[in-house]
Amino acid sequence: MRKYRLGCSLAIALCGGLLAGCEYQETAQYVVQVAGSSTVSPVSSAVAEEADKVLGIKATVETTGTGPGMERLSRKECDISGASRPIKEKELEKCRQNGFEPIEFEICIDGLTVAVHPENTWCNCLTIEQLKKLWEFNSSVQKWSDLDPSWPNEDIKLFGPDHDSGTFDYFIEAVIGDVPEEQSPCRTDYTQSVNDTTLVDGVKGSKYSLGYFGFAYYLLNQQDLKALGIAKSADGSDCVVPTRETIGAGDYVPLSRPLFIYVNKESLLTKPEVAKFVDYYLNAGQSEVGEVGYIELPSERIDKARETLKQTLAERRN
């Protein structure tokens, strides 16, 4: 066994050295880690690009969907998580268990857009009642004529986000409301995708289709899509079509929603790059919001987010 002795001791020394090592002093700049919703990630990556060009702060953006993004945040695998719905109690609990508080910042407004094919001439407006009838669990609606007898007797092809998506959660809450835990929140016989572009392409592809996704995806594909107006009352008299104006003015209800970023408080206080990045996000970065296709927050709401940041950072100095 003598000939193995040298090899073995070398191997053990190497493993030991790896584990013991020297503690590494981070000299390079910290890279801000962003994850989360595919609805928010276009904004985050636009801000990351400008922050890199203007301030030289590096950030990576990982598009995961709101749910998995929150999971990464709670595991401290990212500093910032984009969300298209408010954080859930369960997720908040998990973050606290891991010893930090997530801080919520509202960043912009999105209008969930229900879109159909541009050649769809019969339908311009749906009531919330009709939407609920269309999407609820075990829905009996298969054809357009099931929604309104004067509409064509053709199958509706449905496209919607999958269950990881915050867009899905928000839509279900706004349209269908509370559902029992053990039952699927909505019908299951439709094309689900985590990628909004897949939904856009699906709606583009058939005259009898219908789908819902973020406003930006409608805005940049306007020539191939038609957005439906949404009416709160049952007779459809108060129909509102999503536009920048109606969403910004708060008229497009209940499908307009705020988008959020959740920031790990610990990183915000200990890593100056994260603080600078969030600061940029809420100030100069706000000009990217409109360009990407979302609607800027009214000034009092963005001021509230800036105030939250200021107060949190004040803790650092104490």
Next chain:
Amino acid sequence: MNTANQAYQKQLRRRHAASSLFSAICLLAIWFALFMLALLLVGISLKMTGIWDPTGSGSGAGSRNWLTYTFLTEHMSRKPEQSGMIAGIWGSLWLMFMTGLFSIPLGIGAAVYLEEYAKNNAFTRFIRLNISNLAGVPSIVFGILGLTVFARMFGMFPDLPPRGIPLGIGVLKISIPFGKSLLTGSLTLTLMILPIIIIASQEALRSVPQSLRHAALALGATKWQTIWLQVLPASLPGIMTGIILALSRVIGETAPLIVIGAATYIRYNPGQMERVSDYLLKPQTLLDVPSSQFTAMPLQIFEWVSHQPNPDFKNVAAAAIVVLLLVLLIMNGLAVYIRHHFSKRLDW
């Protein structure tokens, strides 16, 4: 006599007909494959160059050439015209290099053991069977494995500060757990392609004639000398083929990288390298590569196709697909050359 001849002629004609039918079917098979490939290449090239783009936005921006020089040198951007894939190119190259570094010695070593040393008993047969099974496991399963084992290390080391190994020219940083780094990516892909390399190497070793081993041993060579100087060089072309196929898979793989959390949007190259010369002049950049976050070409394509509201990004993705295919073609061409070079030296 005459009728017997006629019957023979008839049968002969039938046999020839069957023969030409079979060759026609085979020809059709190859033409089908080629036609589909040509369809893909032509379609992608048309979309990339903006000559013909029926599915495009029609905004006018689509009808330009997307594969420009800046596309190869710029980082990702929210504006389709300014987007580039430099981080993906470097990420994919490093991923392939590091995966090769881990998987080639392990793969060949395992194959040599199984073919040259292991006794042919039930246990060895069990291992062989399982290696073949592993080769068929979907890549996303390896992604989940990599996430748990390498990226998170079962959550055993929370808040452990990164380790540094001083190497004279700089400090090799290793964070434990490995996180979303190139190291995690390449180790995960190593696990994925190991079975392919092992199986191919085993086949290659098996094809070396037994007489070669006997001759070497008869001349007094040790088993080590026989394997290292005779068997391995003789089987190298076959082993190389396996390695090339495996590494090509590494370049094209997306699913496991998404699972381990590789960035879809990133504005720096591995190790924060800004110029290629940085790897030589600033060795610390080179040492930072394994612990660096990364993206890869297929991930960028995925991002552009699926997560960008602007439809012009589909043209950007088309250009990226062409670049990916070109890199694959270059890699495979290089490998074919190397293989040819090695097989020329064989003369037995």
